[in-house]
Amino acid sequence: MRILIVEDEVSLSNILEELLKKQMYTVDAVYNGEDGLDYGLTGIYDLILLDIMLPKLGGIEVLKRLRQESITTPIIMLTAKSQVEDKVAGLDYGADDYVTKPFESKELLARIRSAARRKDSIQSNDLRIGDLSLDVGTLKISSRQHEVKLSLKEYQILELLMLNSKQIVSKEQIAEKIWGYDFEGEYNSVEVYISFVRKKLKFVHSNVKIKATRGLGYSLEVTDD
DSSP states (O other), X not given: OEEEEXXXXXXXXXXXXXXXXXXXXXXXXXXXXXXXXXXXXXXXXXXEEEESSOSSSOHHXXXXXXXXXXXXXXXXXXXXXXXXXXXXXHHHTTOSEEEESSOOHHHHHHHHHHHHHHHHHHTTSOEEETTEEEETTTTEEEETTEXXXXXXXXXXXXXXXXXXXXSOBOHHHHHHHXXXXXXXXXXXXXXXXXXXXXXXXXXXXXXXXXXXXXXXXXXXXEOOO
């Protein structure tokens, strides 16, 4: 699981990063709200730990903008305050949970696991766009009475595109999400798997196509076919 930490207290951020890496999570950390928003908008994260009190852009505003851009990544708010209004504001704008600082490591890890389970539960249903259905349980796509099973990488790429169907996903974002930031292969590996997915979309006669936008990346479009 890939987690983004948005926390301006560098010492705390380092402690959180070390804690999460020991749990075998992949972690990125930024230290202000503007960077948190930029990273969050990539859509590559499975969970975001977001402090409320941040320089440049407050955590509540970051949360609000992410949800306005249809980013559904689970977000746990971190706050040094205990006021009810902070918690209510975060939950009203779409936060999944909150933790009041200082907190116990075991509590934070439990809340992360809980948020991840809720995400998995939500995604246990089929993803749909156009006439295409992606079964997240069997890795199969179906359309017009045809179906075919995807490889794991094919499934992950198509799922990423379907979850971000309103925006263009770059090669870098795909590589980072699927292979990780330490991915040492060339980006043409992304192109190869995009080609595989296109062939399977064609096999099931779907009206959903993968569109390449030169210099930007890939997106899904529904044609009139």
